[in-house]
Amino acid sequence: MSEYVLIVGATSSIARQLAGCLARRRTNLILAGRDGDDLARTAADLRLRFDIRVETAAFDALDFDSHAEFFESCASRGAAGLSGVAFCVGLLDEAETAGELSAVRRMIDVNYTSAVSILERAAEYLQKRRRGWICAVSSVAGDRGRQSNYLYGSAKGALSVYLQGLRNRLAPDGVSVITVKPGCVDTAMTFGMDRLPLLASPERVAADMDRGIQRRRSVVYSPWFWRPIMTAIRLIPEPIFQRMKL
Amino acid sequence: MSTRHEPTDVVQTHPAPTARPVRGVERTLAGWSNYDRQACQVYRPEKVAELRRVVAGAPQDSVLSRGAGRSYNDAALNGGGGVLLHARLNRLLDFDPASGELKCEAGATFGEIIDFALPRGWFPSVTPGTKFVTVGGAIAADVHGKNHHQDGSFASCVASFRLLTADGRELICSRSQHSDAFWGTLGGMGLTGVVLDARLSLKPAPTAYLAVEHRRAENLDQALDEFAAHDHRFAYSVAWIDCLAKGKALGRSILMRGRHAPLNDLPRELVDSPRELECRRKRSVPFYLPQGLLNRWTVQAFNSLYYRVHRDQRAIVHYDSFFYPLDSVLHWNRIYGRQGFIQYQAAFPVASSRRGVAALLEKLAGLGAASFLAVLKSFGPGNASPLSFSLQGHTLALDLPWRRDLPELMRELDELVLRYDGRTYLAKNPRLSRTAFEAMYPETERFRRIKNELDPQHRFSSSLARRLGLTEAARTAVRAA
Numbered sequence A: 001m002s003e004y005v006l007i008v009g010a011t012s013s014i015a016r017q018l019a020g021c022l023a024r025r026r027t028n029l030i031l032a033g034r035d036g037d038d039l040a041r042t043a044a045d046l047r048l049r050f051d052i053r054v055e056t057a058a059f060d061a062l063d064f065d066s067h068a069e070f071f072e073s074c075a076s077r078g079a080a081g082l083s084g085v086a087f088c089v090g091l092l093d094e095a096e097t098a099g100e101l102s103a104v105r106r107m108i109d110v111n112y113t114s115a116v117s118i119l120e121r122a123a124e125y126l127q128k129r130r131r132g133w134i135c136a137v138s139s140v141a142g143d144r145g146r147q148s149n150y151l152y153g154s155a156k157g158a159l160s161v162y163l164q165g166l167r168n169r170l171a172p173d174g175v176s177v178i179t180v181k182p183g184c185v186d187t188a189m190t191f192g193m194d195r196l197p198l199l200a201s202p203e204r205v206a207a208d209m210d211r212g213i214q215r216r217r218s219v220v221y222s223p224w225f226w227r228p229i230m231t232a233i234r235l236i237p238e239p240i241f242q243r244m245k246l
Numbered sequence B: 001m002s003t004r005h006e007p008t009d010v011v012q013t014h015p016a017p018t019a020r021p022v023r024g025v026e027r028t029l030a031g032w033s034n035y036d037r038q039a040c041q042v043y044r045p046e047k048v049a050e051l052r053r054v055v056a057g058a059p060q061d062s063v064l065s066r067g068a069g070r071s072y073n074d075a076a077l078n079g080g081g082g083v084l085l086h087a088r089l090n091r092l093l094d095f096d097p098a099s100g101e102l103k104c105e106a107g108a109t110f111g112e113i114i115d116f117a118l119p120r121g122w123f124p125s126v127t128p129g130t131k132f133v134t135v136g137g138a139i140a141a142d143v144h145g146k147n148h149h150q151d152g153s154f155a156s157c158v159a160s161f162r163l164l165t166a167d168g169r170e171l172i173c174s175r176s177q178h179s180d181a182f183w184g185t186l187g188g189m190g191l192t193g194v195v196l197d198a199r200l201s202l203k204p205a206p207t208a209y210l211a212v213e214h215r216r217a218e219n220l221d222q223a224l225d226e227f228a229a230h231d232h233r234f235a236y237s238v239a240w241i242d243c244l245a246k247g248k249a250l251g252r253s254i255l256m257r258g259r260h261a262p263l264n265d266l267p268r269e270l271v272d273s274p275r276e277l278e279c280r281r282k283r284s285v286p287f288y289l290p291q292g293l294l295n296r297w298t299v300q301a302f303n304s305l306y307y308r309v310h311r312d313q314r315a316i317v318h319y320d321s322f323f324y325p326l327d328s329v330l331h332w333n334r335i336y337g338r339q340g341f342i343q344y345q346a347a348f349p350v351a352s353s354r355r356g357v358a359a360l361l362e363k364l365a366g367l368g369a370a371s372f373l374a375v376l377k378s379f380g381p382g383n384a385s386p387l388s389f390s391l392q393g394h395t396l397a398l399d400l401p402w403r404r405d406l407p408e409l410m411r412e413l414d415e416l417v418l419r420y421d422g423r424t425y426l427a428k429n430p431r432l433s434r435t436a437f438e439a440m441y442p443e444t445e446r447f448r449r450i451k452n453e454l455d456p457q458h459r460f461s462s463s464l465a466r467r468l469g470l471t472e473a474a475r476t477a478v479r480a481a
Helices: A013-024 A036-050 A064-075 A094-098 A101-129 A150-173 A202-214 A226-235 A238-242 B048-057 B110-120 B135-140 B179-185 B220-233 B296-309 B319-323 B332-336 B350-367 B406-419 B434-440 B444-454 B463-468 B475-480
Strands: A004-008 A028-033 A054-058 A082-087 A133-137 A176-182 A219-222 B025-030 B037-043 B063-066 B082-085 B092-096 B101-105 B122-124 B158-164 B169-174 B194-204 B209-217 B236-241 B253-260 B313-318 B341-349 B374-379 B393-401
Touching: A004 A013, A004 A064, A013 A028, A013 A036, A013 A202, A028 A036, A028 A064, A036 A054, A036 B048, A036 B092, A054 A064, A064 A101, A082 A101, A082 A202, A101 A133, A101 A150, A133 A150, A133 A202, A150 A176, A176 A202, A176 A226, A202 A219, A219 A226, B048 B082, B048 B158, B048 B194, B063 B135, B092 B110, B101 B110, B110 B122, B110 B135, B110 B194, B135 B194, B158 B179, B169 B179, B179 B444, B209 B220, B209 B319, B220 B236, B220 B253, B220 B350, B220 B374, B313 B319, B341 B350, B341 B406, B350 B393, B350 B406, B406 B434, B434 B463
Parallel strands: A004 A028, A004 A082, A028 A054, A082 A133, A133 A176, A176 A219, B037 B082, B063 B082
Antiparallel strands: B025 B037, B092 B101, B101 B194, B122 B194, B158 B169, B158 B194, B209 B253, B209 B313, B236 B253, B236 B374, B341 B393, B374 B393
């Protein structure tokens, strides 16, 4: 079998670690992202360490016109096609999202619109094959809007709802959809934001993701303790929540 | 696709202005001995493009690459400046299973290399005493291992590396190409640029084990004679030395020498998995131990016991316990308490090494300065690096717990070392003065010239560089202007 797994947004630190987890299980990979040099380096590393096939593909989340051709070319890479798609694109930048609407829109497009654009195609593809999985990185920030990051949270919340619906749609076809909701992760995105609570390593999140994929879970919180935390936060009545500073 | 030889340098333009700035964060960093602590602006790029952005655009006056932070002093500190962490730039890029040449990013550690190479029958040709060190750090300090007497320092296994310079160029440096930059960077303490990736030649290792011989020497003379007579038979050779022994027992030591064990030397129970990576669980020192727990009496008791229980013997030993005995105790630096300690290492040339080592030992024994771990070894020939530590002769390494008169004591030790034409290791000595440094390293001026050539604005600097005056204009260049 030489099926591939497509990792979109493969230069992120979580995606790199996920690629390592999948490679360890001897899965062939297509790494897609914007920084071709960086993808080539990660691909070389995975090939050497795990003796698997790794290919790279250029992907720009905001170049929507290119997405159809991009997915098409990835799906036709190997004779056996794709067995799964992991969507790891994400953008969080307080400075950018604070002011201008154009920056906010860009953030929403990266986090949400591009996910829909790619995963709709992936869904159609896997639905025909009647097997496989889709896994996307959402965020605990999407579970309840909070003043500290509701713009980012709203995009991730939309993504979570989208994945929920997609899971519902694909269930009869035997295609699993796994929503991953990490808390604060020690990535380039968060580096320098001092004293984030309960910071998790990308290795940890990727391992949780990988386990979720293997067990075909629906929603994976990573680390696990975010599930009770977010459940509690969701249960706070709105009048009280309004007076809280979260 | 990988190309085995990069023929030419890459000249890249600086990143597009639309690219997001890379975020830095202020952190207090320390060397491994916890002696100096300084606030630095820390960056942790995850891509080479980000790294280039930091070098080009970080608002600080200067930046410095920091590997694993295992140097003992201020070599990996840049107080008030920028510090680049390489933790996420640690990928393996190419490997030739026929020649054993490995290309990897500078943030890869020896541990990561061993995990990859040993199951394939290879091992780092030169390794320092901890596998948590990065390749970039090993190049910057031109580290050495227990095989210096045969194989030289780390430089001897570096075929080439790619150096990002202050003006954004990427130079492929080797013995034949940009050789000044090559030798200036090896041992250059990170001041010439940022090493992006390197090609290293590994050595064949049939098993994960070493055939080791222990032999006691009653005093320094015996130890040095033993080195001279038999070092050529052993790939690896060091002596644990009791720094508190005095008089006739001055320099009493246990020589520990070995070579990679071939498969048919292994006992039956090991033959089934001859390249086992893990030898035992890691332990950690969870908190700083009380100041003064290690004092002359406790260490003396330990040393005497240690010397007595070591009989002359042969054994098959796992590489982890032979090369990296302290790595199995994570955060071992905390045993010296919060105030930290000093690592001190001196090398003496052949002509004066016997007298130099003896004088240093006498001085330490007289002070009752308890060194928990002291190591003696012989050095083979040095190399063409202007700042490399190694010179043919003998070297003595030890650690000293913090004490009130330490700065003064360090100065006395430096003077003593100089009296015997010796030098101290730049990655260790935290108090070396500029005058003493220039006397110990006669090629300092050559280094300054190379640095000025590559980095005239001194974009790359460190606390150590400023302490030793390495970021100043070369005198000859100034005169010419």
